[in-house]
């Protein structure tokens with residue numbers, strides 16, 4: 001991928017996040033370091049996988065990108081506009097986060113899919129068309145539509161939540177371990193659907209994933225975090241996947257890895 005032809009969509013400049021001292025006792029006056037000195041750029045239409053050992057700060061990085069957490073220092077830019085300059089709701093229409101354990105808030109699947117569009121006051125017919133379109137795109141079976149959260153498995157709920165995020169047609173989709181509750185076949189199928197969507201709609205997808213094999217199949221860029229620091233930021237074509245796999249396997253055993 002030639003960087004020169006691509007438009008920078010997201011940019012982090014020396015971003016750090018420290019947990020509040022109120023909840024943590026730590027030598028560092030700022031509190032417990034969750035993320036430290038993170039800088040990277042993401043280009044429009046990229047598929048980014050974030051990997052790293054448990055506790056590395058992957059979820060918190062997604063939270064920062066969705067403004068559920070604010071950096072302690074450093075700046076985040078969306079298309080050259082600093083995050084704090086963008087109204088939060090506007091930002092979250094452009095960048096949508098699907099959390100690891102999404103909730104449907106007592107709604108049926110069909111209601112949950114329509115809800116973001118109802119909130120935005122779209123006409124009924126547009127809502128119906130949009131919902132049907134994404135049901136089809138994500139291959140959500142008809143029999144799920146009248147079910148509520150308790151009648152769905154976690155994997156099914158995650159798929160519905162991805163559809164719910166996509167109905168508002170965000171430019172950037174953030175996914176926190178969307179395959180955690182799927183078997184390998186289902187996970188690969190979801191990766192295929194997401195890759196196709198990213199290409200067809202020029203949607204940038206940023207995904208936390210524990211399974212390197214899936215990241216390899218899916219991503220155009222890989223970010224590796226360890227203990228809150230960004231150790232790898234590489235285009236997929238430049239990565240030695242065999243090496244990386246070995247290091248991550250060791251890291252799982254020791255909960256750390258070195259490059």
Ligand SMILES: Nc1ncnc2c1ncn2[C@@H]1O[C@H](COP(=O)(O)OP(=O)(O)OP(=O)(O)O)[C@@H](O)[C@H]1O
Nearest residue numbers: 019023024032034053054055056057058059060061
């Ligand atoms: N409220 C908090 N106060 C202090 N530290 C916290 C708080 N919440 C999370 N942490 C710490 O922040 C670090 C990053 O957490 P995060 O959930 O981002 O990790 P992760 O890489 O997503 O892990 P996993 O793969 O297990 O989901 C962890 O070490 C965690 O213990």
